[in-house]
Amino acid sequence: MREVKKSVPKKDSYGLIRGKPVYTDDIAPRDSLIVKVLRSPHAFARIKSIDTSEALTMSGVELVLTYKDVPRKPITRAGQGYPEPSPYDKFILDEYVRYVGDEVAVVAAKDERTAEEALKKIKVEYDVLEPVLDFEKAEGNPSVIHPEDDIFPQFDIGFDPKRNIAASYEMEIGDVDEIIKECEEDPDCVVVKDRFYTQAQAHVMLEPHASFAYIDMSGRLVIVTSTQTPFHVRRQVSMVLGIPIKDIRVIKPRIGGGFGGKQALHGELIVSLVTWKTKKPAKLVYTRREVFEATYTRHPSRFDVTLAATKDGKLRAIAYDVLWDTGAYGEHALTTLMVAGSKTLPMYNKVDGVRFRGKVVYTNHVPAGAYRGYGAIQGNFALESAMDILAEKLGMDPVELRLKNIIREGETSPIFKIMGEGREGTDMIIKSCKLEQAIRRGAEIINWEKKFRKREKRGSKVKGVGMAIAMQGSGIANIDMGSAIIKLNDDGSFNLLVGATDLGTGSDTILAQIAAEVLGVSTDDIIVYSSDTDLTPFDAGAYASSTTYVSGNAVRIAAEKMKKLIIEEGARKLGLGPEEVEFDGKVIRAKDGSKEVTLKELATVRYYTEDQKQLIADGSFVGPESPPPYAATFVEVEVDTETGKVDVLKYVSILDIGTPINPALARIQAEGGAVQGIGMALYEDVKYSSSGKLLTNNLMYYKIPSRLDVPDIHVEFLESYEPTGPFGAKSVAEIGIDTPPAAIANAVYDAIGVRIKSLPLTPEKVFFAMKK
Amino acid sequence: MKIKVKVNGEWKEWEIDPSDYLLDVLRREGYLSVKRACDTGTCGACTVLVDGFPALSCSVLAATMDGHEITTAEGIADEMEEYIKALASEGAEQCGFCSPGLMVMVYALKKEIENGKVEKNEEAVKRYLIGNLCRCSGYLGQQRAIFKFLGVK
Ligand code: FES
Ligand code: FES
Numbered sequence: 001m002r003e004v005k006k007s008v009p010k011k012d013s014y015g016l017i018r019g020k021p022v023y024t025d026d027i028a029p030r031d032s033l034i035v036k037v038l039r040s041p042h043a044f045a046r047i048k049s050i051d052t053s054e055a056l057t058m059s060g061v062e063l064v065l066t067y068k069d070v071p072r073k074p075i076t077r078a079g080q081g082y083p084e085p086s087p088y089d090k091f092i093l094d095e096y097v098r099y100v101g102d103e104v105a106v107v108a109a110k111d112e113r114t115a116e117e118a119l120k121k122i123k124v125e126y127d128v129l130e131p132v133l134d135f136e137k138a139e140g141n142p143s144v145i146h147p148e149d150d151i152f153p154q155f156d157i158g159f160d161p162k163r164n165i166a167a168s169y170e171m172e173i174g175d176v177d178e179i180i181k182e183c184e185e186d187p188d189c190v191v192v193k194d195r196f197y198t199q200a201q202a203h204v205m206l207e208p209h210a211s212f213a214y215i216d217m218s219g220r221l222v223i224v225t226s227t228q229t230p231f232h233v234r235r236q237v238s239m240v241l242g243i244p245i246k247d248i249r250v251i252k253p254r255i256g257g258g259f260g261g262k263q264a265l266h267g268e269l270i271v272s273l274v275t276w277k278t279k280k281p282a283k284l285v286y287t288r289r290e291v292f293e294a295t296y297t298r299h300p301s302r303f304d305v306t307l308a309a310t311k312d313g314k315l316r317a318i319a320y321d322v323l324w325d326t327g328a329y330g331e332h333a334l335t336t337l338m339v340a341g342s343k344t345l346p347m348y349n350k351v352d353g354v355r356f357r358g359k360v361v362y363t364n365h366v367p368a369g370a371y372r373g374y375g376a377i378q379g380n381f382a383l384e385s386a387m388d389i390l391a392e393k394l395g396m397d398p399v400e401l402r403l404k405n406i407i408r409e410g411e412t413s414p415i416f417k418i419m420g421e422g423r424e425g426t427d428m429i430i431k432s433c434k435l436e437q438a439i440r441r442g443a444e445i446i447n448w449e450k451k452f453r454k455r456e457k458r459g460s461k462v463k464g465v466g467m468a469i470a471m472q473g474s475g476i477a478n479i480d481m482g483s484a485i486i487k488l489n490d491d492g493s494f495n496l497l498v499g500a501t502d503l504g505t506g507s508d509t510i511l512a513q514i515a516a517e518v519l520g521v522s523t524d525d526i527i528v529y530s531s532d533t534d535l536t537p538f539d540a541g542a543y544a545s546s547t548t549y550v551s552g553n554a555v556r557i558a559a560e561k562m563k564k565l566i567i568e569e570g571a572r573k574l575g576l577g578p579e580e581v582e583f584d585g586k587v588i589r590a591k592d593g594s595k596e597v598t599l600k601e602l603a604t605v606r607y608y609t610e611d612q613k614q615l616i617a618d619g620s621f622v623g624p625e626s627p628p629p630y631a632a633t634f635v636e637v638e639v640d641t642e643t644g645k646v647d648v649l650k651y652v653s654i655l656d657i658g659t660p661i662n663p664a665l666a667r668i669q670a671e672g673g674a675v676q677g678i679g680m681a682l683y684e685d686v687k688y689s690s691s692g693k694l695l696t697n698n699l700m701y702y703k704i705p706s707r708l709d710v711p712d713i714h715v716e717f718l719e720s721y722e723p724t725g726p727f728g729a730k731s732v733a734e735i736g737i738d739t740p741p742a743a744i745a746n747a748v749y750d751a752i753g754v755r756i757k758s759l760p761l762t763p764e765k766v767f768f769a770m771k772k
Numbered sequence: 773m774k775i776k777v778k779v780n781g782e783w784k785e786w787e788i789d790p791s792d793y794l795l796d797v798l799r800r801e802g803y804l805s806v807k808r809a810c811d812t813g814t815c816g817a818c819t820v821l822v823d824g825f826p827a828l829s830c831s832v833l834a835a836t837m838d839g840h841e842i843t844t845a846e847g848i849a850d851e852m853e854e855y856i857k858a859l860a861s862e863g864a865e866q867c868g869f870c871s872p873g874l875m876v877m878v879y880a881l882k883k884e885i886e887n888g889k890v891e892k893n894e895e896a897v898k899r900y901l902i903g904n905l906c907r908c909s910g911y912l913g914q915q916r917a918i919f920k921f922l923g924v925k
Pocket of ligand 1: 807809810811812814828830
């Protein structure tokens with residue numbers, strides 16, 4: 001391989017580092033109306049009256065909108081494929097406000113100050129309602145968060161809003177209760193039952209959500225937005241505003257991070273509405289406070305895990321009972337819940353029985369949505385903590401317990417077929433899985449044998465080691481499609497047009513590398529243009545670790561077709577049959593060496609002089625399966641027994657991501673994911689006041705890791721080849737974030753013998769647990 | 773009110789409101805490398821140099837800049853070619869939103885090291901750059917590039 005497995009710099013590196021104006025807010029028209037949103041001060045209320053007259057008379061105010069001025073059409077902002085597995089339970093503006101930060105009214109004005117002044121002039125009287133702030137008390141609560149009758153799911157997702165249930169799901173293989181009972185009665189068996197909690201985490205992508213809209217010369221609506229899903233944005237804006245899809249163009253410029261937070265629609269609907277009404281350009285850039293208060297968090301969760309195993313460490317049954325908090329709206333409710341099972345349970349595929357039962361409840365919190373890990377990180381914390389508890393009860397080394405039970409190449413799990421994303425999944429035999437090697441290698445690097453249960457002390461500090469394993473997916477099988485177009489230019493370079501969305505990950509570059517590898521050209525000769533619904537072909541978007549695998553395969557197919565086309569046209573030019581020539585990326589040559597034509601000459605001839613035609617090829621791909629990447633992570637921590645503070649000393653993560661198309665970029669993904677996961681494990685925590693007001697609404701109160709918080713991290717990719725992936729690739733975007741919480745909690749237990757079952761592992765929590 | 777400032781080597785005269793922050797004025801005037809990523813002076817994305825020293829432009833009133841010299845990422849990018857190469861070859865900028873602010877800071881750090889004000893070691897470099905948050909990269913790639921650029925062993 002020449003162009004893949006090579007760390008070429010990102011195509012946008014130079015522009016980005018130099019600070020070129022390439023993000024949404026940098027390129028918005030200077031005369032854009034400034035859009036601001038009045039947000040609810042109450043966790044739950046009905047708007048009794050709203051008076052906008054004073055704001056409307058202010059000079060410089062163009063438009064004020066309340067729920068009375070917008071179409072009443074239920075939607076989901078989730079940014080998923082159609083039909084979405086999320087309930088249609090949100091209105092652009094509504095009579096009810098369901099969390100502190102929910103939209104009450106929209107102002108568009110000539111500048112920032114006027115817009116802000118106008119917000120203050122809107123008079124709202126609220127009928128304040130009793131909020132539901134404890135997700136364990138949400139189900140069947142007398143306060144019904146969605147009392148309206150005109151909301152609905154697209155298909156059965158266990159939606160029961162009158163009981164505050166956004167979605168629910170159950171499945172069982174084997175008779176799990178029977179197995180657990182057997183094990184409880186059998187002295188040669190062990191059963192572990194435990195409860196775990198995970199908290200809400202905030203994405204904190206550095207660029208706040210931003211979008212602007214304008215009307216182009218033919219009267220069409222153009223939306224430029226920092227989104228992960230331009231095609232879903234187009235469809236949803238069309239649906240809500242009743243503008244035909246053909247009259248909408250969505251463009252994604254460079255975007256400053258997403259992590260799932262920009263999969264959904266946030267400002268897009270609002271700027272579209274303003275521009276459609278006023279015919280003027282309009283922009284909405286969220287403040288950091290708005291990003292915290294009024295976009296998304298990760299879904300908080302409660303897990304009841306039961307594990308049953310024989311004395312020799314063979315897992316017999318796993319059961320989860322899960323409660324999931326989706327906040328005020330049910331975006332990604334069912335799918336994140338199901339991923340908590342579908343991307344953890346198959347790791348231990350040798351059980352006799354497995355059960356998953358889960359409910360997603362509404363509360364009056366900031367809505368939860370897609371966030372890197374997407375349920376798997378929550379499930380991972382519960383399962384991998386429980387596995388360590390089981391190992392202890394069995395008197396077995398946790399490494400050995402994993403090795404006894406993990407999935408291996410050539411095997412399968414019935415879960416793949418049963419649990420998909422919001423619906424049935426797809427059967428799959430695992431074709432690449434280096435989990436065993438990952439565990440062995442990680443144990444070796446951390447020096448497990450020497451360190452486990454040694455509890456080395458240094459003053460008040462004690463060291464410990466812990467581990468966890470994880471799997472993720474590569475795109476959503478049989479649902480999400482990516483596609484690509486390649487065209488040859490008259491200098492022999494190629495344009496690669498992809499709907500795929502580079503949100504900073506480097507996917508433009510990775511897709512170019514794949515095309516270059518197939519064509520035998522240099523990545524520099526592939527010019528990429530992405531994410532513009534007018535000019536690039538359809539792509540579901542950048543989520544679910546899909547781009548390298550799904551869009552990458554589409555690019556591979558398009559490039560293969562292009563190569564075939566070049567060979568055919570080259571042969572024709574030489575008066576030979578296609579089987580009589582070969583193409584090396586530069587020259588089409590008779591196999592007997594008798595004659596040749598360069599790609600550049602061929603292109604020039606075909607475009608200017610002879611048998612003129614455009615050489616162009618396309619490719620589409622839907623994953624027939626979603627091959628999981630795997631990780632085994634080992635950490636060494638030091639716990640200060642006087643303060644409860646946990647320091648991660650060493651973090652070792654061994655990954656199987658198939659072929660890393662661009663090892664440098666893959667490494668940054670793995671390191672970045674690890675650091676986000678460490679943040680979640682140790683301190684990141686979205687907190688509310690007793691009345692439901694967000695307390696952690698800025699970067700001082702919500703701490704993300706700084707460079708001094710980053711431990712010594714060692715990331716390694718194992719040689720692995722996924723035959724269904726482009727050049728053997730799977731995915732890397734999410735797998736890195738899954739393991740830190742469980743691995744760190746397990747290491748803390750190893751150090752001080754105290755088991756923390758709720759995240760994050762703050763010093764107070766560890767300290768008080770120690771004192772108990 | 774009017775202020776005169778020297779931006780990236782060129783004198784400019786700007787009409788501003790006394791309550792305007794430097795960040796907003798710079799962006800308005802087309803220096804778009806300067807980013808806003810927080811409301812609290814916590815992220816470093818808006819870092820510029822004022823008379824050669826780093827400042828958070830989101831927290832500086834433009835009115836106080838009269839007669840001062842301001843440097844943004846646009847103004848140092850050519851000089852920082854080697855750094856840009858180092859960062860790009862690590863693949864260490866993902867979304868890039870933090871990159872211009874970080875580059876300004878690394879530029880200032882290099883001067884400080886040359887002047888003997890900051891020690892040339894890993895810990896000192898990390899401490900100097902602590903205010904520049906990055907949510908994508910996990911910092912390590914940045915650090916590999918920065919250490920290489922500064923010759924930190
Ligand atoms: S925008 Fe200035 S520090 Fe964040
Ligand atoms: S690269 Fe995205 S915040 Fe640093």
